[in-house]
Amino acid sequence: MKKLFIMLLTAFVFAVVNPTKSEAKVMYDGAEVVKGQTGKMTFKKDIKVYKKNPNGSFDSLVVKRNNFFKTYDIEKYDGKTFYQMGQYRVQATDLVVFKEVPIEIRSSFYNDPIYININRDNGMGSYGYYFLRYQLTFLDNGYVDHCFSDGDEGTDCDRYLGTDFKITERIEREYGMRYEISKNAEGKGVPLKESKTEKIMEKGSIVFAKGLEINGYLNVGIEGNDQEYFWVPVNLLKPVGDK
Incomplete structure (x- = not known):
């Protein structure tokens, strides 16, 4: 019993002397901001928003007027703006009030x-x-x-x-590091998922890093072809040894 008491006392003293570190919250406009957040939005009236499932079907969600929602990725094209609200994608309209995080x-x-x-x-x-x-x-x-x-x-x-x-x-990656593509991958001209696919990189192809990883994509060259380079998802690349 005495031994248990000493162990508990030691743990208590350690916790007091070495408290668990917690990162300070980042606040803006009265609300916490998280990594990857671009802003927050409210709606002027109850509105239905949609998400597209992998099988092509859609799920809907009714969001209530004046409720705040965090927004993340943004797409802008053809004069339109789309906000990603979790899994739901919302087009900017007169019913949407968006406030940017600086x-x-x-x-x-x-x-x-x-x-x-x-x-x-x-x-x-x-x-x-x-x-x-x-x-x-x-x-x-x-x-x-x-x-x-x-x-x-x-x-x-x-x-x-x-x-x-x-x-x-x-993120800097070692230049020349060789990788095998683990499954057919979309080679992009820029490191954005929504961008045009320039080349289908076949499973088993060997590529090499050109030094930079951005947004989950690694800039790679194709062995034997010094003229072409693409951005390929990092999670589809498996390191391999030297020749």
Whole structure:
């Protein structure tokens, strides 16, 4: 009994001296913000939203007026904007009230953030093009500038909305590391799932890393072809040894 008491006392003292560390919550506009969140939205009246199942069928959910919902990925094309609310996709309309989380707060969740342009309608920069933090200037009005030297004409800037960017972690991978593709994979021209598939990469193909992983995609080259490179889902790549 005495031995048990000593063990419990030791555990208590350790817990007091070394309390469990918990990361501070990130708050904005009276609510907690989480990693990957782009904003929050409410609806002006009860409305039905939908999600598409893998078999092509749809499930619906009725969301109540004035209830807050976190939004994550955003798609912009053909003059339309779509918000991802969990598994449900919602088109921006007059019934949707969206409030953006400032890009500075969104960036704070990443050690080495990279910014991917997700606006297909933005003619100033190609869809899927990415920027490093030092290449961008965050403005107080929610806009973001990318400025660059225009030769003898000085400096020129392109201006984006903060919501034009998907933020993700920049990860360096060993250049030349060889991988086998574990199942047929869609080779993308940019590291975005929604982007056009440029090439079907066949199961068993051997590729090599070109050094950068973004948004769950690794930039790879094809052995024997120095001209082609694609973005392939990391979870479909299996490391293999040297030749």
